[in-house]
Amino acid sequence: MSEMLAETWELWRAGGSLMIPLALLGGVIYFAIFELYLHMRKNSFYRIDPNQLGHWIDMPKDADGEVGEMIDFTQNGVNDSNGARARFEELRSAHLPTLERRIHFCNVLVGAAPLTGLLGTVIGMLGTFFGLSVSSGGNTIDLVAGGISEALITTQTGLVLAIPAYVLISVVRRQMGELDQFFTRMEILTILKLEKVESGR
Structure with missing residues (x-):
C-alpha cells in the first residue's frame, strides 16, 4: 500500500x-454528476408500474x-384535453429545464478536463524546448524527460477524468429521458380519460 502511495505521489509531482x-476540477465534476445521479x-x-399508473389516473x-x-394537479379542475395539456406543460417546466441546466453545467466541467490536460501538454513541451535551449551535457536528457513526462501525465489525467464522467452523464440523460416518457404516458392516459368522460356526456 505504501509503495502504491509513493508511486502515486511521484506521478503527481511529475505532472x-x-x-x-485538475484534482480540484475532478472533485467538482464527480460531485456534481453523482449529486445529480442520486437526485x-x-x-x-x-x-412506477404502467398498470398501476393507469389505475391511479382512472x-x-x-x-x-x-x-x-x-395526478391531482393535472386532473383537479380540468375539464378538457387542452386544459390537461397546459397542466402537463407546467409539470414538465417544473422538472425538465432544471435538470437540463444541471446536465449542461456538468458537460461544461467535463469538457474543461481534457482542455486543462492539453494546457499541461503545452506547458510541458515548452519546458522541454527551454531545457534543450539552455542545457548542455548530461542535464539535457533529464530536462527533456521531465518536460515530456509533465506533458503526457497532465493529458492522461484530463482524459481519465473526462471519459468516465461522460459515461455517467449519459446514464443521467437516460434517466431524464425516462422522466420525460413518464410525463408523456401520464398525459396520454389523462387525455384519454377526459375524452371518455366527454363522449359519455
Whole structure:
C-alpha cells in the first residue's frame, strides 16, 4: 500500500503544477454528476408500474406520494384535453429545464478536463524546448524527460477524468429521458380519460 502511495505521489509531482487544478476540477465534476445521479435515483417516481399508473389516473383517490400529487394537479379542475395539456406543460417546466441546466453545467466541467490536460501538454513541451535551449551535457536528457513526462501525465489525467464522467452523464440523460416518457404516458392516459368522460356526456 505504501509503495502504491509513493508511486502515486511521484506521478503527481511529475505532472507539474497543473495537477492541483485538475484534482480540484475532478472533485467538482464527480460531485456534481453523482449529486445529480442520486437526485434522479431518490426521485424515481417515474419508474412506477404502467398498470398501476393507469389505475391511479382512472381512480385518483387511490394515488399517493408524488405521483398522486401530480395526478391531482393535472386532473383537479380540468375539464378538457387542452386544459390537461397546459397542466402537463407546467409539470414538465417544473422538472425538465432544471435538470437540463444541471446536465449542461456538468458537460461544461467535463469538457474543461481534457482542455486543462492539453494546457499541461503545452506547458510541458515548452519546458522541454527551454531545457534543450539552455542545457548542455548530461542535464539535457533529464530536462527533456521531465518536460515530456509533465506533458503526457497532465493529458492522461484530463482524459481519465473526462471519459468516465461522460459515461455517467449519459446514464443521467437516460434517466431524464425516462422522466420525460413518464410525463408523456401520464398525459396520454389523462387525455384519454377526459375524452371518455366527454363522449359519455
